[in-house]
Amino acid sequence: MKSPRERLLDAANELFYKEGIQTVGIDRVIDRAGVAKASLYSAFGSKDELARAYLARRHELRQIRIAEMLATRDTPRAKILGIYDIVAELAANPSFRGCAFVNARAEAPKGSAVVRACDEMRAWTHSLFISLTREAAAADPVALAADLVLLYDGAMATARMDDDPEAPIRAKAIAARLIDAAISTPAS
Amino acid sequence: MKSPRERLLDAANELFYKEGIQTVGIDRVIDRAGVAKASLYSAFGSKDELARAYLARRHELRQIRIAEMLATRDTPRAKILGIYDIVAELAANPSFRGCAFVNARAEAPKGSAVVRACDEMRAWTHSLFISLTREAAAADPVALAADLVLLYDGAMATARMDDDPEAPIRAKAIAARLIDAAISTPAS
DNA sequence: TATAGACTAGACAGACCGGTCTGGTATTGT
DNA sequence: ACAATACCAGACCGGTCTGTCTAGTCTATA
Numbered sequence: 001m002k003s004p005r006e007r008l009l010d011a012a013n014e015l016f017y018k019e020g021i022q023t024v025g026i027d028r029v030i031d032r033a034g035v036a037k038a039s040l041y042s043a044f045g046s047k048d049e050l051a052r053a054y055l056a057r058r059h060e061l062r063q064i065r066i067a068e069m070l071a072t073r074d075t076p077r078a079k080i081l082g083i084y085d086i087v088a089e090l091a092a093n094p095s096f097r098g099c100a101f102v103n104a105r106a107e108a109p110k111g112s113a114v115v116r117a118c119d120e121m122r123a124w125t126h127s128l129f130i131s132l133t134r135e136a137a138a139a140d141p142v143a144l145a146a147d148l149v150l151l152y153d154g155a156m157a158t159a160r161m162d163d164d165p166e167a168p169i170r171a172k173a174i175a176a177r178l179i180d181a182a183i184s185t186p187a188s
Numbered sequence: 189m190k191s192p193r194e195r196l197l198d199a200a201n202e203l204f205y206k207e208g209i210q211t212v213g214i215d216r217v218i219d220r221a222g223v224a225k226a227s228l229y230s231a232f233g234s235k236d237e238l239a240r241a242y243l244a245r246r247h248e249l250r251q252i253r254i255a256e257m258l259a260t261r262d263t264p265r266a267k268i269l270g271i272y273d274i275v276a277e278l279a280a281n282p283s284f285r286g287c288a289f290v291n292a293r294a295e296a297p298k299g300s301a302v303v304r305a306c307d308e309m310r311a312w313t314h315s316l317f318i319s320l321t322r323e324a325a326a327a328d329p330v331a332l333a334a335d336l337v338l339l340y341d342g343a344m345a346t347a348r349m350d351d352d353p354e355a356p357i358r359a360k361a362i363a364a365r366l367i368d369a370a371i372s373t374p375a376s
Numbered sequence: 377t378a379t380a381g382a383c384t385a386g387a388c389a390g391a392c393c394g395g396t397c398t399g400g401t402a403t404t405g406t
Numbered sequence: 407a408c409a410a411t412a413c414c415a416g417a418c419c420g421g422t423c424t425g426t427c428t429a430g431t432c433t434a435t436a
Binding site for chain 1 (some may be wrong): 207208291293334346348362369
């Protein structure tokens, strides 16, 4: 059987993502995890830290997922577009409820651990896109990466608000056009 | 002095938007509004309905703001791009915390009045973009409108998560390219 | 077998939740 | 002058919140 820590993270992942962090009380988390309350507080110290760990684990899993995808694609262009394929997979899942970080931040107090987790995830995402646009030899890699992040966020948000799993596919198509324009038009 | 109802909406607008709906208790709302608790419940009936009214009023104000902007622009293209100018204004405000509807939905229970308010707002936004892309004689108005909504959502989400007021400006530039491509390439 | 550490079950504290109700005041229309 | 209405202040209800603490169980190692 999994350790109490793992079971708590599993329970937090399901409940926090589905219903929101503030909405779900500690009691429901430990109940679903089948764990004593003291175990939660000895493992995480506070609800805020549990939420941070929940987000951190989601982020790690997404990093792994993206790394796997990158390994299967050859060109930088295909690697970038593969990210939107992953978003499309997420949005097609019936339990999709939007970006966990956007949702968490919507209800997080100002200096909470949740906000820190969000900032780390955002920094990683930006550097991922920048390294890929550099690899693609874009005319302005930073500017292109910023556009791609915006499309990523838009795909998530639109898919969520309209319950429309096709939004990431549209984002992918726009991204393809931006990439082609940015690499086929050298500055000279 | 404003009516209790108006004062409650003002208080709810500030507190719910800044800190989240679940996070803010009824007592803090009536406190800031300078209103008795009974007034809240006679005017709105429940916290959920107060939240719905808060969102509905934000939506009305945005409709008015957009209508004003539309009146000052001539071409459909300029009208569409003006929407991103409005988003840029919002994001430049230091109290900007992202889309109130996205935030509200992140913590709303499944069948709540908040979700209904979100759906109404989304339907209006889509029809706004579609009527403008039709007016612009786009080759595929519905498809272009869907892309523009995605850019709108992306502008909001990126500006929020990265605290980057320039995101809407990038969204505007991408939107301009999509519009030009969609109207300068007639199907024939 | 003895002991240390991890774990569970659950009582408990103090605050706060949404919502109802009572009592009193001020204003209004007749 | 009177009655109705609108509003305020705040007590109160049952329940839930996060977090602490006690007491006891299980397991592993020495």
